[in-house]
Amino acid sequence: MLKTFKGGIHPPYNKDLTNSKPIEKATLPKKVIIPMGMHIGAPSEPIVKVGDMVKKGQKIGEAKSFVSVPVHASISGKVTAVEPRPWPGGGLMMSVVIESDGKDELDYSITPPKPLSQLSPDEIKNLIREAGITGLGGAGFPTQVKLSFPPEKNVDTIIINAAECEPYITADHRLLLERPDDVVLGIEAIMKATGIKRAFIGIEDNKLDAVESIKKTIKDKEGIEVVVLATKYPQGGEKQLIKAVTGREVPSGGLPMDAGVIVNNAGTCAAIANTLKTGLPLIERITTVTGSGIKEPKNLLIRIGTPLIDIIEQCGGFKGTPGKVLMGGPMMGLAQSTLDVPAIKGTSGLLVLEKHDLHLFEPSPCIKCARCVDACPINLLPTTIAKFAQKNMWNEAELYHAMDCVECGCCSYVCPAHIPLTQHIRIAKSHIIALRRQK
Known part of the structure; x- marks a missing residue:
């Protein structure tokens, strides 16, 4: 029987647009906009100024706290601005703008490290930190912090998240097919850095070719095992993945390590492998560009900081009239108000939907059907928390565990009254955090 969790939904997955398309290297961007805060934690501080010439891989942002990572130039060229710029998370973020010189020259400091067999656990963690490696599944948590x-x-178990449950996105699927050795090398590095002897790779059963690809790669590896998961959203959520693979539950307000587990994304493992083999920091990633509003859906290997408009143009541009552009997938992606914002480390997908594909509904009163309760993978009462949020009753929302909501969107998806439950809960969470800071 396939492993899974209680709750969840089965939205149309629409992965057939790109799941058979090999990873294609994007053309070198003429300009990149690199935000200093592409990760959870303290933003990096710029260490370059306007007029500086920088090389590919050069550090341009310094991490000043433990929960942070450095930021690096993804191209060579001239720094033309160091200022707050719009970024995908909304609002402004301090950013470094680099105009390409067309040479793509590598910084002199980039050299391959010692082989993994000769590196100590602390050396591996330091390499990961200095390479600016974060979770590539979307949240962007600094990887070295997870390993520390x-x-x-x-903690006795490592889980590699290769579920890729978000509809439309196929970046990790293609990675598992085309670069399975990199994923496994990254897992081995994590195992050595932490001393953990057991690792599971969770893959949904709609990617059986990827399952076979990884199984072949790990056949002579000790302690690494593939777990085939039922295809269900949000199977790739950390808490759901831990429950499905190990049967353990992350306590309310806790982290995966409170259940004896650390979770890393398959793309993060490949990024670690790339650093081990080349010495390069994290300056590029695989992004699925897809949707009914894209002429040529692709899986592109893009440089961090590439403006979204450039990425869309490399896929033939828009098809029809675009109605919405999402960074990420349809369930947890962020709608973008401008295409001048850059792709960041967590940009696993860029989804463009045609205007006629958007269905907008006016909310109606809750009919108390409890579909949101059945769908919630965290076992919350979404409609109750949403009502508290609508009445500005933040303390009551907190008592009903609003902060445990993972904002997966399942409740909003199944609501027959079309109430934006997830958005109400998100507002409640922001107010609860603000109140905690005041205290």
Whole structure:
């Protein structure tokens, strides 16, 4: 029987647009806009100024706290601005703008490190940190922080998230097919850095070719196992993945390490492998560009900081009249108000939907059908929390565990009254965080 979790939904997956398309290297961008805060934690501080010439891989942002990572130039060229710029998360973020010189020259400091067999656990963690590697599944948590858990947490299991449950996105699927050795090398590095002897790779059963690809790669590897998961959204959520693979539950308000587990994305593992083999920091990633509003859907290997408009043009441009552009997928993606914002480390997908594909509904009163309760993968009461949010009752929303919501969108998806439950809960969470800071 396939492993899974309670709740969840089965939206149309629409992965056939790109799941058979090989990864294609994007053309070198003429300009990149590199935000200093592409990760959870403190933003990096720019260490370059306007007029500086920089090389590919050169550090341009310094991390000043533990929960942070450095930021690097993804192209060579001239720094033309160091200023707040619009970024995909909304609002403004301090960014470094680089105009390409067309040479794509590598910084002199980039050299391959010692082989993995000769690196100590601390050396591996430091390499990961200095390479600016974060979770590439979307949240952007600094990877070295995940690997530096306190000994009293008794972490004994690594889970590699290769579920890729978000509709339309196929970046990890193609990675598992085309670069399985990199994924496995990254897993081995994580195992050595943490001393953990057991690792599971979770892959949904709509990617059986990827399952076979990884199984062949790990046949002589000790301690690494593939777990085939039922195809269901949000199977790739950390808490759901841990429950499905190990049967353990992350406690309310806790982290995966509180359940004895650390979770890393397959793309993060490949990024670690690339650093181990070349010395390059994280300056590029695989992004699925797809949707009914794209002429030629593709899986592109793009440079971090590439403006979204450039990425769309490399896929033939828009088809029809675009109605919405999402960074990410349809369930958890962020709608973009401008195409001048850049792709960041967490940009797993760029989804363009034609205007006629958008269905907008006016909310109606809740009919108390409890479909949102059945669908919630965290076992919350979404409609109750949403009502508290609508009445500005933040303390009550917190008592009903609003902060445990993972904002997966399942409740909004199944609601027959078309109430934007996830958005109401998100507002409640922001107010709860603000109140906590005041206290």
